[in-house]
Amino acid sequence: MPVSPSVVLHDVSLTWPDGTVALDHLSTAFGRGRTGLVGRNGAGKSTLVRLVTGELAPTTGTVTTTGPVDHLPQRVHGAAPRLPSGTCPPAGREARPTTPDTVADLLGVGPQVRALRAVLGGDATPAQFEAVGDDWDVEERAGAALASLDLGAGAALGSDDLDRPAHTLSGGQSVLVAVAGIRLRGRPIAFLDEPTDNLDRRARAALLDLVDSWRGTLVVVSHDRELLEHVDEVVELRDGSATVFGGTYSAFEEHLAVQQAAVAREVRVAEQRHRAEKRQRVEAETTIARRARAGAAAASSMPKILANERRKQAEATAGRLRSGSASSEAAALAAAREAGRRLRTDDEISLDLPDPGVPATRRIATIVVRGRATVVQGPERVAVVGDNGVGKSTLLDQLVGLSGARTHPLPDTTARAHTGHVGYLPQRKDTLDDDVSVLENVRRAAPAVAPAGLRNRLARFLVRGDTVERPVGTLSGGERFRVALAGLVLADPPPQLLVLDEPMNDLDLTSVDQLVAALRAYRGALVVVSHDEGFLERVGIDVRIELA
Incomplete structure (x- = not known):
């Protein structure tokens, strides 16, 4: 039996308060296993993730999941607050970014740790008990999660580091701690947004091993070719629509190259046909003009009634010839434009750094x-x-x-x-x-x-x-x-x-x-x-x- 997808976006649109359209009637789904979400900068990948996690609410359409969703944001130190599923920021604005204060916050267990310590310190209020929930061993589990990390440079962490300021960690260390927090919480669906940014080779290897052994639904948003070779499926966001390909990113690129080569040939054929139809229309107009001159010369020596009949016949013939030529040219132009729309011609940044005129001896x-x-x-x-x-x-x-x-x-x-x-x-x-x-x-x-x-x-x-x-x-x-x-x-x-x-x-x-x-x-x-x-x-x- 086919397995139901874990995440479904149906006819989803999102418009920012200033009227800018971020996503327009997007439909796609993510199943169990490992999926790479790819696309050009600004295609809407991070916006899609924030819709799935509940940090944003769609303007139209629906987003459904089969369970709780966890999220490694693109900027760990400036992550947007995680809101409960189905909620959205105040009307007319996004959720404001927050910065994790401590390593415990970076792990995502800061409120539980502080509430547990408050209860143990004598503050036995209902609010503190509610914050702890059933997680009375949170400090031990958090310390074990930190101890399992290979942060390099002798930077081992443990439960004594839960109160350490998060900003004292490097960017790569912050990412690893945040991923450890996702493992610690164990939610069935997880999105990792550019997880290999800032990671050294050892940390990257550890993350790749983690991806290979992931259970449940994992979606990685990335431009990292090495990471995208560890996924089972690729979803590409482009021009407001999603393309799903079963396989790794290199297989997707090979498929895309073959497809685009075929489209390029189709474009060339369509353009050649359009040029040929255009030439034929010009030749038809030349034939019509030549016949009109010959008809006018012949009409001068024949009776008026016969000349008028010949003129009407010539006009009808010219109309059919002109209409047929124009129709054929228009059809060829439409075919060329349709093929051209399927040919990828992406914009690129134009980057020229200024010459500061630095002498070699300076x-x-x-x-x-x-x-x-x-x-x-x-x-x-x-x-x-x-x-x-x-x-x-x-x-x-x-x-x-x-x-x-x-x-x-x-x-x-x-x-x-x-x-x-x-x-x-x-x-x-x-x-x-x-x-x-x-x-x-x-x-x-x-x-x-x-x-x-x-x-x-x-x-x-x-x-x-x-x-x-x-x-x-x-x-x-x-x-x-x-x-x-x-x-x-x-x-x-x-x-x-x-x-x-x-x-x-x-x-x-x-x-x-x-x-x-x-x-x-x-x-x-x-x-x-x-x-x-x-x-x-x-x-x-x-x-x-x-x-x-």
Whole structure:
């Protein structure tokens, strides 16, 4: 017997309060097993997930599930609050993002832990008992879940760390702890939104093992090719509709390549037919004109009544010829357009980083690791690598002059920029103000550029139309990245040093290619943190600094 799907979206539409359509009459389903949810940045993947988890309510249509749903958000440190299934945010607005305060909150058991401690401390109110429920061993189970994690860099966690501030963990450690929380809660349906972002190789291997052994319904939203080879089914969101393919992502790509090659041939044939029909119509018009001239010459030497009869016959013949030619051309044009609609021609970001004119002899920055200094000079490209939790992001914070956000575990390690023109793209994209519009965020980097000019330039980053006026907090991860990147590119004066922390996070594969090309052409200095060796190789790294 066929197995009923675990999640069903039927004729679902979602319109933001400003009138922007996020999803339009979408129908799809997710069954038991592992599904990869893919699509270009801004296709609506994260929005779909938030509809399934109940954080958003559809404008029209229905979302049904066979059980409780758990969710690893795209931005763990800025995750939207989890609302009970079937509820929605206050009318006219999204759920506001919240930041987990402690490791217990990151695990998703913070309220239970605090209520349990309150009861044990003498606060035996009904509200505290209700918060604990039947979970009286929550601290022991949470500690065991933390102890099972391989966080690297000697960063073992246990029950004593439940009160540890969440922001002291690296991005990769935060993801692993949050996934451990999903396992701890054991709900039958789980959605993981870009779970491999920020993970080092060891952590990625652990996550892949977890995906392979997952029981129940698991949907992973990802651009990660390696992760998508561990799924049983692929669902692609594109142009408001969903395509389901049984198999891994590489099999889906092969299927799509064969399909698109056939469509491309169909387009060529249809266009050739249209051109042929157009030529035939021109030839028909030429024939009609020639016959009309010959008929007019002959009519001058025949009786008027006969000439009129001949003229009527000629007009009727010309009308049939003209109508038939026009009809054939119109049909050929319609066929060409229909075939063209099925041919994928995706927009791409247009990314040209400005030339800051950095001379080769200019000292741009100094990075000291365990007493060993590296001087970044001229347009050098430096990669900072190492396991999760060794302090890579903290080192970048120091380099750009930030302090107090995280603690640094390495002794004798400092970083300082020697230029004031620094562009910083942090791992969590928290340089953006979620409460103000895209346009206002970018204007802060380029105050001298008129709004109309900024709109034109934002369009090159595929940020167009009403999206420019939307609050940044309503954007997808890929859209946020493009806005943050636009702020760097449009900065005046242009940055002499670009500092990028895991820049591939949230980007679709085509946009990654554009970013690589822009960084290779950039003539300023670059310091980048990435776990992706292929990306570093393509960028052309001159110096590697390894933290351990």
